[in-house]
Structures are given as structure tokens and as C-alpha cells.
Amino acid sequence: MAGILTLAGSAAALVQPLAAGRLVDTLGKGEAMTGLLAGLAVLVVIGAGANALSGYILGRAAETVVFSARMSLVSRIARLRPAAMDRVQPGDLMARMTSDTVLLREVVTRSLVDGFVGTLSLLAMLAVMCVLDPLLFGATAAVFAVNLAVLGLMAPNIRKATERAQEAVGAVGAATEKMLGAFRTVKASGAESRQIEAIRGAAERARRHGVTAVGWNALISSAMGFAVPAAILAVLGLGGARVAVGTIELSTLISFLLYLFYLVGPFEQVMNAVSQLQVGTAAVHRLQEVAALDVDPEPAGLPGPETGGRPASVRFDEVYFRYSDEREQVHNGVSFTVPPGGMTAFVGPSGAGKSTVFALIERFYEPSSGRVLLDGVDVRDWPLDALRAAMGYVEQDAPVLDGTLRENLVLAAPHATDQEIHDVLVATRLDGLVAGLPSGLATVVGHRGNRLSGGERQRVAIARALLRRPRLLLLDEATSQLDAVNELALREAVAVAARMTTVLVVAHRLSTVMQADQIVVMEAGRVRAVGTHQQLVAGDALYTELAATQFLTAEPDGEGARR
Numbered sequence: 293m294a295g296i297l298t299l300a301g302s303a304a305a306l307v308q309p310l311a312a313g314r315l316v317d318t319l320g321k322g323e324a325m326t327g328l329l330a331g332l333a334v335l336v337v338i339g340a341g342a343n344a345l346s347g348y349i350l351g352r353a354a355e356t357v358v359f360s361a362r363m364s365l366v367s368r369i370a371r372l373r374p375a376a377m378d379r380v381q382p383g384d385l386m387a388r389m390t391s392d393t394v395l396l397r398e399v400v401t402r403s404l405v406d407g408f409v410g411t412l413s414l415l416a417m418l419a420v421m422c423v424l425d426p427l428l429f430g431a432t433a434a435v436f437a438v439n440l441a442v443l444g445l446m447a448p449n450i451r452k453a454t455e456r457a458q459e460a461v462g463a464v465g466a467a468t469e470k471m472l473g474a475f476r477t478v479k480a481s482g483a484e485s486r487q488i489e490a491i492r493g494a495a496e497r498a499r500r501h502g503v504t505a506v507g508w509n510a511l512i513s514s515a516m517g518f519a520v521p522a523a524i525l526a527v528l529g530l531g532g533a534r535v536a537v538g539t540i541e542l543s544t545l546i547s548f549l550l551y552l553f554y555l556v557g558p559f560e561q562v563m564n565a566v567s568q569l570q571v572g573t574a575a576v577h578r579l580q581e582v583a584a585l586d587v588d589p590e591p592a593g594l595p596g597p598e599t600g601g602r603p604a605s606v607r608f609d610e611v612y613f614r615y616s617d618e619r620e621q622v623h624n625g626v627s628f629t630v631p632p633g634g635m636t637a638f639v640g641p642s643g644a645g646k647s648t649v650f651a652l653i654e655r656f657y658e659p660s661s662g663r664v665l666l667d668g669v670d671v672r673d674w675p676l677d678a679l680r681a682a683m684g685y686v687e688q689d690a691p692v693l694d695g696t697l698r699e700n701l702v703l704a705a706p707h708a709t710d711q712e713i714h715d716v717l718v719a720t721r722l723d724g725l726v727a728g729l730p731s732g733l734a735t736v737v738g739h740r741g742n743r744l745s746g747g748e749r750q751r752v753a754i755a756r757a758l759l760r761r762p763r764l765l766l767l768d769e770a771t772s773q774l775d776a777v778n779e780l781a782l783r784e785a786v787a788v789a790a791r792m793t794t795v796l797v798v799a800h801r802l803s804t805v806m807q808a809d810q811i812v813v814m815e816a817g818r819v820r821a822v823g824t825h826q827q828l829v830a831g832d833a834l835y836t837e838l839a840a841t842q843f844l845t846a847e848p849d850g851e852g853a854r855r
């Protein structure tokens with residue numbers, strides 16, 4: 293449609309000089325010119341209208357293409373498995389979402405119509421030229437074929453340079469994200485200028501490759517600029533000889549040459565289309581790379597089954613696991629059983645594989661051998677939505693998303709009622725905090741919840757997990773120390789949770805461990821002992837040492853201290 297309108301606009305523009313000429317003739321003869329004037333005015337309006345409308349239709353189509361590309365990309369990203377996400381940088385993905393998709397707009401608005409209109413005009417003119425004189429047409433076609441071959445050889449360089457430029461744009465995004473992700477640490481480390489330099493390096497690469505792409509474009513344009521003059525020379529030489537021997541009329545040669553001049557416009561249009569198409573191909577390739585990250589993404593957006601219900605049991609049966617082939621084995625035959633209800637604490641030196649236990653229960657990763665069972669059923673045999681709906685998960689750094697407190701709380705339970713929200717706020721001792729805030733639950737918590745204290749963030753994360761009414765609560769305790777008030781509030785929240793559901797906690801605090809019904813001691817990817825605090829203090833040397841030296845605890849005076 294847009295192509296047809298562009299053609300109509302061009303046709304109206306072509307006819308306008310003719311009509312204007314007629315008008316001048318009429319003026320000379322002193323005849324009435326109202327009709328012609330009206331005709332010319334209509335032509336001008338049609339031309340302008342057709343061009344505006346085709347521009348609008350194209351722009352709208354381009355925005356739709358960009359929108360679809362962004363939506364398919366974001367749904368792909370959201371469904372990536374954590375293992376695939378480990379291999380990419382979020383900033384680079386964001387650049388692909390925003391910058392690469394924009395390149396598609398240019399392809400739609402310029403490349404497609406230029407290609408369509410240009411090719412159509414070119415073919416029409418070439419057909420007329422072929423009828424006019426096949427031999428001269430042959431000579432013209434030969435010159436154009438050589439030029440197109442050159443174009444074919446050079447054009448991929450535009451794609452390569454654009455792809456490199458976009459890669460560098462991705463690196464700019466990744467470096468910026470890195471700086472913003474630890475903004476206060478960067479400031480406190482006085483590392484601003486080093487971060488700026490890191491971003492400058494990537495930005496410079498983007499500039500350099502961008503310039504290379506522009507350079508190739510210019511080179512191709514100038515190379516193609518030779519096509520028509522070269523064809524004219526060939527036609528003049530060959531046609532002149534044929535006129536001299538009387539094979540063709542001079543008028544045929546002149547008509548042929550005129551057509552050649554008219555070819556310049558469509559030829560340039562086709563060239564532009566080819567160049568733009570290269571840019572678009574580079575963008576499409578980068579978008580496809582995201583799909584290639586994970587050939588088997590997780591299902592997403594499935595409404596999870598009802599949460600709530602009886603506490604779940606968990607069993608690890610000779611689990612072996614490593615994050616990737618390059619990394620060391622993390623689990624070396626882990627086996628343990630957690631009965632429904634109550635609280636089980638996982639303790640052990642840093643890197644023993646405690647948090648990995650949770651990642652395997654959530655099925656973020658799958659063991660290389662052995663089985664992880666929830667309620668006696670292998671997690672691989674659970675529908676993923678049902679599996680995750682059964683669990684609440686609090687990560688070690690208790691992520692809080694920008695937005696309001698309420699949005700954060702209902703993230704995992706969008707249909708929670710006000711009463712349910714109130715109940716978890718009381719359980720996590722957040723009710724006092726919310727009551728003291730001028731906007732209450734509508735308070736905006738800032739980027740990564742940085743307007744909350746560390747302890748508040750952790751309790752918000754626990755409240756969020758509890759609101760899901762999980763049958764199994766996975767709590768990866770923060771290693772940071774808390775003041776006595778926060779410590780007590782957390783301990784109470786966990787105790788409340790343990791009455792309703794099965795709680796698994798990676799424990800870093802003695803106070804948490806003491807609360808547990810069962811403690812699993814891990815070391816170097818194995819379970820070395822299981823028991824209660826009393827049993828382990830009496831029977832396990834590592835646990836005794838951990839209890840004496842490693843656990844964080846809160847002293848009654850509120851000063852966190854190492855024991």
C-alpha cells in the first residue's frame with residue numbers, strides 16, 4: 293500500500309512539470325486557464341497527500357515491526373533458563389532490546405519501499421530499453437551487472453561493521469549497567485573515572501565500527517555513481533557506431549540515452565535498499581542470537597496452580613552437579629531427607645554448595661545424576677509452574693524491585709487480599725514500618741529497594757514469599773549482620789513460617805541454626821552430618837568449629853558479633 297502511494301506521489305510529481313508547461317502555453321495563447329490551474333492544484337494536493345500518507349503508513353508499519361521484535365525478545369529473555377542467563381550480560385540484552393530493534397525501523401521505512409519502488413521503476417525502464425534496442429540494452433545490462441557484482445561484494449562489509457558497532461553498543465550497555473548496579477560501591481571506591489574509561493572504550497569501538505559502516509556505504513555509493521556514466525559511454529560508443537552504419541536511427545539512440553539518465557534515481561533507490569538491508573540483517577542476527585542462547589527455554593506466563601496446602605517434603609538422592617563443564621563439581625553425591633513441616637538448616641563453609649541445593653529444588657538447574665524429589669516426585673516430573681507455585685524463595689541478597697512496597701509484596705501472589713497482606717506484614721514485623729510511612733504500602737522503594745534498610749529488604753522478601761502461602765519456603769539467609777531488632781523480627785518471622793510450612797534455610801546465624809529441627813552440615817559438595825544442634829556439637833568436629841567461630845549472631849545489646 294505504502295509502495296503504491298509512493299508510486300502515486302512520484303507519478304503526480306512527474307506530471308506536474310508537464311501540466312505547468314501546458315499552463316504556460318495556454319497563458320501565451322490567451323486562453324482560459326481555470327481548468328488547468330485547478331488540475332495542477334489537484335495534482336499538487338494528490339502528490340503531497342500520497343507522500344504524507346505513505347510516510348505515515350510506513351512509519352506505522354515500522355513501529356509495529358519494532359514492537360513485535362521487542363515483545364518476542366522480552367518473552368524469550370524472560371523464559372531463558374538461569375544457566376543461559378549466567379552466560380550473558382543484562383546490559384547487553386537491554387541494548388539488543390532497545391538499540392538493535394530500532395535498526396529494524398530504518399529497514400522497514402527505507403529499505404522495503406526504496407527496494408520495491410526502485411526495482412519496479414528499474415524493471416519498467418529496462419523493459420522499454422530492451423524493446424527499443426536489444427543490443428544497446430545488452431551493453432547497458434553488462435555494465436550494470438558488473439556494478440551489481442561489486443555491490444554484492446562490498447555490501448556485506450556494512451553488515452559486519454554494523455554488527456560490530458552494535459556489539460560495542462551492547463558492551464556500553466553492559467558496562468553502564470555494571471556501574472549503576474554498584475553505584476555507591478563505585479563512588480566509595482573512588483572508581484568513577486575508571487568506570488567512565490571502561491565505558492569510553494566500548495563507546496569508542498561503537499564509534500569506530502559505526503564510521504566503518506558509513507565509510508563502506510559512501511564507497512558503495514561512489515562506486516555505483518560510475519554505473520550510469522559507464523553505461524552512457526558504452527551506449528554512446530556502440531550506439532554511435534550503429535547509427536553511423538545506419539542500423540538504428542539517431543532518434544532511437546537519443547531516446548535510449550534519455551532512459552539511461554532516468555535510471556539514476558531508481559538505481560540509487562535499489563542501492564540504498566541493499567545497504568539498509570545489510571544494517572537490518574545485522575540487527576536481526578543479534579536478535580536471533582538471544583533465541584540461540586537457549587534452545588529449550590522454560591514455559592512462561594502460565595498461570596500457576598493454587599498455592600497453599602500441606603507442607604512439602606524434600607529428598608536429595610545421590611545428587612551430582614556442576615554449573616558448567618569448565619567449573620568444578622559443586623555437588624558430589626548429596627543425599628538428605630527433609631520431612632514435611634518444621635525447619636531444616638543447611639550449614640557449612642562458604643562454597644560448600646548450600647545455595648545450590650535451593651537452585652536445584654527450584655529447578656533453575658538440573659543435576660547431572662541423582663534425583664531431587666519434592667513430595668517423593670522427581671522435580672523433573674513436576675509441571676514447572678506447579679513446582680514453583682509450591683515454593684517461596686528468598687534469595688541471599690533479598691532482591692527488592694523498584695516500585696511500591698505493595699507491588700513488591702504481591703509479586704509472587706498477585707491476587708493477595710488486603711487482609712492477607714496485613715497478616716504477612718504482622719508476621720514479618722513490617723506493620724510498624726508501613727504504619728510509619730506517609731504513603732504506607734504505596735511508598736516507592738527505589739532502585740533495588742535502596743530506600744529500605746538491609747533488614748527491611750530481607751523482611752520484605754520473606755513477606756513476599758510467605759504471601760504465596762508456599763508449601764516449602766527456601767530461605768537463603770543473608771551473610772550480613774543485623775541489629776537486634778531486625779534479627780529478632782526475622783527469627784520470629786521464620787518461626788511463624790515454620791509452623792505453617794516446611795522451611796529450608798541456608799543459615800549463617802547461630803540463632804537461626806538453634807531454632808532448626810534438623811541441621812544438615814555440608815562440606816565440599818557432600819553432606820557430612822545431619823542432626824540437631826546438641827547432637828552435632830557432641831558428634832561433628834566441623835559443626836562444633838563452625839558454631840564456635842563462623843556463625844554470625846546478634847548479641848543482646850544489639851551489636852552483631854562473631855562468636
Ligand SMILES: Nc1ncnc2c1ncn2[C@@H]1O[C@H](COP(=O)(O)OP(=O)(O)OP(=O)(O)O)[C@@H](O)[C@H]1O
Nearest residue numbers: 378615616619622641642643644645646647648649
Ligand atoms: N551461577 C553459577 N555459575 C557457576 N558457578 C557457580 C554459580 N553459583 C555458584 N557457583 C559456584 O558453586 C559453588 C557452590 O556455590 P554455593 O552458592 O552453592 O555455595 P554456598 O555453600 O551457598 O556458599 P555461601 O555460604 O558462601 O553462600 C561455589 O564454588 C560457587 O563459586
